[in-house]
Amino acid sequence: DTAVSQTPKYLVTQMGNDKSIKCEQNLGHDTMYWYKQDSKKFLKIMFSYNNKELIINETVPNRFSPKSPDKAHLNLHINSLELGDSAVYFCASSPRDRGLWGYTFGSGTRLTVV
């Protein structure tokens, strides 16, 4: 299946832990993104990579670090997790930068920090 796939789908962890979320797309897209959706359903851009190069780095804590080993993968590592990090994290990709042709989103990773 052609898609954007994220793992894990659910992640429950304690405050202070370090965790990673992985994302892979097999659509041949050039640009990948991480979005955060809070409890009020608001989707906000965190990072964007175009051909492994970081092009968007919004105001997010330094504890969040994206890594793109190749064009098809964009992982998100989070250090020292806090309660406020609880949210659904969506990976997305688009065939060009700026998302003009629309994004394809993954199904999300629901992170709960306890």
Added chain:
Amino acid sequence: QKEVEQDPGPLSVPEGAIVSLNCTYSNSAFQYFMWYRQYSRKGPELLMYTYSSGNKEDGRFTAQVDKSSKYISLFIRDSQPSDSATYLCAMISGYALNFGKGTSLLVTP
């Protein structure tokens, strides 16, 4: 003030009704306007995409943009229970999409 404003609802309508969903925005530089649909526990999926002012129709869906008023709308005709979802408007700014908060729609049989 957020750049994109959208009434979160919830909006409940009977099957067959015409649904009107709306967003306002403040950044006059926005040129590309999109509507995404998000089912519960799923990622958003692109429904429609328009450029500049005017209407665009796709089956039961019509997207309308009025740049002079900074107002966009999505109309759903003959609404179905399967249309029950959250609808998010989105606009291009720089390299990313700016999303509204989404309107939750429930179509009851």
